[in-house]
Amino acid sequence: MPLISKIPAGPIDSKWKTYKATCKLVNPANKRSLEIIVVGTGLAGASAAASLGEMGYKVKAFCFQDSPRRAHSIAAQGGINAAKNYQNDGDSTYRLFYDTIKGGDYRAREGNVHRLAEVSANIIDQCVAAGVPFAREYGGLLSNRSFGGTQVQRTFYAAGQTGQQLLIGAYQGLERQVSLGNVEMHSRHEMLEVVMVDGVARGIIARNLVTGELERHFGHAVLLCTGGYGNVFYLSTNAMGSNVTAAWKAHKQGAFFGNPCFTQIHPTCIPVSGDHQSKLTLMSESLRNDGRIWVPKQKNDQRKPSEIKEEERDYYLERRYPAFGNLVPRDVASRAAKERCDAGYGVGSSKMAVYLDFGAAIERYGKIEANKQGKPNTSKDEIIVLGKGVVKEKYGNLFDMYEKITGENPYEMPMRIYPAVHYTMGGLWVDYELMTTVPGLYALGEANFSDHGANRLGASALMQGLADGYFVIPYTLGNRLADDIRTKAIPTDHPAFVAAEKEVSDRINKLMSIKGTESVESFHKRLGKIMWEKCGMARNEKGLKEAIAEIAALRKEFWSNVRIPGDIDEFNPELDKAGRVADFIELGELMCLDALNRNESCGGHFREEYQTEEGEALRDDEKYMYVAAWEYKGVGQFEMHKEDLIYEVVHPSARSYK
Amino acid sequence: MQHYNMNLTLKVWKQKNGKTKGGFETYPVKNVSSEMSFLEMFDVLNEQLVSEEKEPIAFDHDCREGICGMCSMVINGRAHGPWSQNTTCQLHMRAYKDGDTITVEPWRADAFPVIKDLVVDRTGFDRIIQAGGFISVNTGNAQDANALPIDKQKADESFAAASCIGCGACVAACPNASAMLFVSAKVSHLALLPQGEPERMTRAFNMVNQMDTEGFGSCTNIGACEAECPKGISLENIARLNREYIGSMMSGSKVEGMA
Numbered sequence: 001m002p003l004i005s006k007i008p009a010g011p012i013d014s015k016w017k018t019y020k021a022t023c024k025l026v027n028p029a030n031k032r033s034l035e036i037i038v039v040g041t042g043l044a045g046a047s048a049a050a051s052l053g054e055m056g057y058k059v060k061a062f063c064f065q066d067s068p069r070r071a072h073s074i075a076a077q078g079g080i081n082a083a084k085n086y087q088n089d090g091d092s093t094y095r096l097f098y099d100t101i102k103g104g105d106y107r108a109r110e111g112n113v114h115r116l117a118e119v120s121a122n123i124i125d126q127c128v129a130a131g132v133p134f135a136r137e138y139g140g141l142l143s144n145r146s147f148g149g150t151q152v153q154r155t156f157y158a159a160g161q162t163g164q165q166l167l168i169g170a171y172q173g174l175e176r177q178v179s180l181g182n183v184e185m186h187s188r189h190e191m192l193e194v195v196m197v198d199g200v201a202r203g204i205i206a207r208n209l210v211t212g213e214l215e216r217h218f219g220h221a222v223l224l225c226t227g228g229y230g231n232v233f234y235l236s237t238n239a240m241g242s243n244v245t246a247a248w249k250a251h252k253q254g255a256f257f258g259n260p261c262f263t264q265i266h267p268t269c270i271p272v273s274g275d276h277q278s279k280l281t282l283m284s285e286s287l288r289n290d291g292r293i294w295v296p297k298q299k300n301d302q303r304k305p306s307e308i309k310e311e312e313r314d315y316y317l318e319r320r321y322p323a324f325g326n327l328v329p330r331d332v333a334s335r336a337a338k339e340r341c342d343a344g345y346g347v348g349s350s351k352m353a354v355y356l357d358f359g360a361a362i363e364r365y366g367k368i369e370a371n372k373q374g375k376p377n378t379s380k381d382e383i384i385v386l387g388k389g390v391v392k393e394k395y396g397n398l399f400d401m402y403e404k405i406t407g408e409n410p411y412e413m414p415m416r417i418y419p420a421v422h423y424t425m426g427g428l429w430v431d432y433e434l435m436t437t438v439p440g441l442y443a444l445g446e447a448n449f450s451d452h453g454a455n456r457l458g459a460s461a462l463m464q465g466l467a468d469g470y471f472v473i474p475y476t477l478g479n480r481l482a483d484d485i486r487t488k489a490i491p492t493d494h495p496a497f498v499a500a501e502k503e504v505s506d507r508i509n510k511l512m513s514i515k516g517t518e519s520v521e522s523f524h525k526r527l528g529k530i531m532w533e534k535c536g537m538a539r540n541e542k543g544l545k546e547a548i549a550e551i552a553a554l555r556k557e558f559w560s561n562v563r564i565p566g567d568i569d570e571f572n573p574e575l576d577k578a579g580r581v582a583d584f585i586e587l588g589e590l591m592c593l594d595a596l597n598r599n600e601s602c603g604g605h606f607r608e609e610y611q612t613e614e615g616e617a618l619r620d621d622e623k624y625m626y627v628a629a630w631e632y633k634g635v636g637q638f639e640m641h642k643e644d645l646i647y648e649v650v651h652p653s654a655r656s657y658k
Numbered sequence: 659m660q661h662y663n664m665n666l667t668l669k670v671w672k673q674k675n676g677k678t679k680g681g682f683e684t685y686p687v688k689n690v691s692s693e694m695s696f697l698e699m700f701d702v703l704n705e706q707l708v709s710e711e712k713e714p715i716a717f718d719h720d721c722r723e724g725i726c727g728m729c730s731m732v733i734n735g736r737a738h739g740p741w742s743q744n745t746t747c748q749l750h751m752r753a754y755k756d757g758d759t760i761t762v763e764p765w766r767a768d769a770f771p772v773i774k775d776l777v778v779d780r781t782g783f784d785r786i787i788q789a790g791g792f793i794s795v796n797t798g799n800a801q802d803a804n805a806l807p808i809d810k811q812k813a814d815e816s817f818a819a820a821s822c823i824g825c826g827a828c829v830a831a832c833p834n835a836s837a838m839l840f841v842s843a844k845v846s847h848l849a850l851l852p853q854g855e856p857e858r859m860t861r862a863f864n865m866v867n868q869m870d871t872e873g874f875g876s877c878t879n880i881g882a883c884e885a886e887c888p889k890g891i892s893l894e895n896i897a898r899l900n901r902e903y904i905g906s907m908m909s910g911s912k913v914e915g916m917a
Contacts, residue, residue: 050797065726066728067780067781068784074725075721075726084804122798129793129795129799130792130795130800131847131854133816133817136807136814140809141804141807158820159821165817172793173797176792187784276693276698404741404744405750519705521705565713570675574714
């Protein structure tokens with residue numbers, strides 16, 4: 001099957017305009033009889049469901065949490081990018097496009113990324129109109145800050161809770177449509193199958209997580225807005241419930257999976273404290289605006305950070321990357337931290353951590369504040385007090401969170417941080433219209449693979465989720481549904497629905513009947529360990545081959561020895577989790593296969609065999625400038641299809657932040 | 659910080675579903691590290707229960723970083739436990755010492771019926787938002803974001819109210835099981851912004867009406883909600899809600915459902 005990306009012809013800055021001007025439309029009366037299923041209610045899902053409801057479609061939305069407001073977009077901290085150029089610092093749509101393409105290490109589609117940059121400004125307008133209380137300056141206008149991989153200030157934020165504020169904005173829009181009867185909301189429901197009728201996605205089978213009942217839902221189209229699959233690593237910054245199940249079921253029904261091995265390891269997370277660890281917590285990238293990252297110059301230095309003098313500290317990011325310093329992109333910063341720790345310079349009891357230090361920022365802000373208050377002769381102690389106040393206003397909630405988790409006061413001593421799995425650039429392959437290789441089945445937000453290439457820049461996930469939901473899908477979905485207006489709602493006693501429900505029911509019964517000895521949690525941990533060690537921040541051929549064999553063995557063991565307590569027809573979180581872990585195991589195998597296939601290093605994918613003498617990633621554009629789209633061919637069997645990436649505007653070059 | 663291990667006794671509310679009666683069960687938990695979070699301690703206990711072929715304890719949780727609002731436990735009588743401005747998931751075991759007995763219950767309110775064990779149904783909060791907790795602006799209607807400057811102080815106050823995570827601790831803490839702090843946070847968030855102005859007169863009235871319909875109690879100014887709120891939502895919001903509500907009543911002609 002050929003992969004057709006459907007990128008419109010024409011110059012880069014007119015592709016989306018041309019598309020919008022020429023795509024097919026559905027008239028208001030017809031919209032009322034077209035039904036759409038939206039799975040997931042994070043930024044992409046909530047904004048899509050709200051926007052489509054406003055347009056007049058009949059929408060059904062689903063989430064596994066108790067309320068759509070809980071989706072994990074809520075935890076995004078730092079901000080959202082937009083090419084507004086409010087700071088007059090040279091930003092433009094083109095620059096955001098360029099930074100994103102370069103940041104993605106030339107593994108993203110130009111057409112999609114340019115569209116993303118174009119609509120970025122509309123997102124900020126929309127959110128402000130919907131009541132999102134972004135940070136403002138004293139003049140009443142919006143404030144910006146910097147994020148990694150850019151040299152302009154284009155990140156809009158709401159303290160360290162930007163994701164929360166944006167999601168609440170989208171959620172309120174969604175609830176408004178619920179109250180108007182345009183959206184029917186199903187919380188505590190999990191999608192467990194895509195229903196295919198004549199080769200087209202026409203509905204889903206969902207399980208009511210309270211009663212255990214299976215439900216059949218018809219839709220003219222199905223939108224998966226189900227987020228990323230970072231929890232395949234067991235430990236990640238994702239929420240406990242974040243999973244790949246919906247995307248994986250779609251994959252098994254024929255949706256190709258794009259670049260599954262592209263994983264983002266975020267450089268600034270609170271380090272693991274012990275075997276009990278259930279998840280990792282991010283410390284926002286925005287902290288790198290003001291915090292400086294360092295390790296001692298001396299190996300295995302046991303002294304407290306306060307006892308290590310300035311000249312004995314190695315600010316290794318500033319040393320290696322003077323042009324971007326502490327604000328290099330995430331993949332670069334993560335690898336540099338790993339390199340220092342592996343070489344024996346790590347700090348803390350585990351020695352797998354580096355310092356993120358606000359000492360200099362506190363002093364700098366303190367001086368500015370003293371000047372503002374007209375007190376140039378303030379003592380150093382008072383300057384520190386003033387500086388701490390400024391830092392508290394900027395990052396207070398993050399500092400509090402750090403203190404709650406570690407019991408240490410980050411105003412007094414540097415934070416200890418280490419990289420952790422955070423985001424997955426890979427996902428369901430979609431064309432320009434966000435449709436997967438299954439007709440009528442769409443993927444939005446982190447669930448798709450499209451815009452971030454091999455590495456996502458900070459503050460771009462929120463941008464993409466809302467771009468897809470607010471401004472892309474309302475157009476591209478209409479272009480398909482315009483030809484579907486004669487399709488009547490398919491009754492859910494149709495044989496395809498009956499068969500799909502039976503499939504799901506059989507799978508659940510099989511899981512429950514194993515009655516083995518090992519918990520779901522234990523299998524998940526074992527999978528995570530394999531993935532982190534062999535398909536994590538650094539990968540090599542030998543390790544990946546071992547991982548593939550180990551995961552296949554783990555899969556067999558899971559299906560013969562997992563123990564799931566409780567019953568099917570009740571609230572049973574262990575059963576919910578068992579289904580998710582079963583899918584993660586299958587996905588893990590594919591991720592390793594993809595990483596093994598890609599004999600190059602690019603973005604978050606670092607193959608140890610392919611690096612420069614200085615340890616930088618070595619891309620191979622001759623052989624690997626393509627999207628690897630994998631087709632499911634049976635358990636543990638996948639066939640790769642290539643979508644060649646064509647760069648008409650940006651000329652791929654070695655990505656340098658030096 | 660010195661780390662230590664401890665043995666604890668947990669008394670946890672167990673209830674099969676909304677139709678059956680519940681009661682406390684006692685569980686010993688051994689070798690709990692002071693570095694664990696409270697929910698990680700529950701993970702350890704649940705793993706132990708599964709290995710003993712017993713039923714694990716159901717509890718709500720998701721982000722485990724204090725922002726999604728899903729976790730919800732009353733711990734030794736306090737919503738989200740002993741630390742101030744903190745969620746259950748961010749409570750860490752260094753708050754306890756060896757030999758402690760800890761009682762854990764679900765949110766208790768008629769409007770939050772128990773689903774199982776520590777899990778309750780909070781969809782009433784969603785319906786309150788549906789009644790008016792939004793600004794009616796369709797996608798595509800917006801003007802340039804900087805076309806309307808907003809006083810920084812107002813914007814900051816609005817943000818402070820908007821940082822409510824909708825967990826329901828205010829309801830659980832209130833002897834009347836009132837949802838006034840939750841409703842007032844949303845009303846304040848929107849009333850403090852010029853974008854919220856056009857619907858101001860109907861919003862407070864409709865949301866309070868829905869709150870009453872859901873069966874939440876009345877506010878008698880006890881202040882337990884503010885004390886237990888993990889995000890420090892201020893009681894001043896309730897005062898503002900009362901003003902907004904009276905404003906709604908005065909301009910009755912604009913209020914849906916009022917003659």
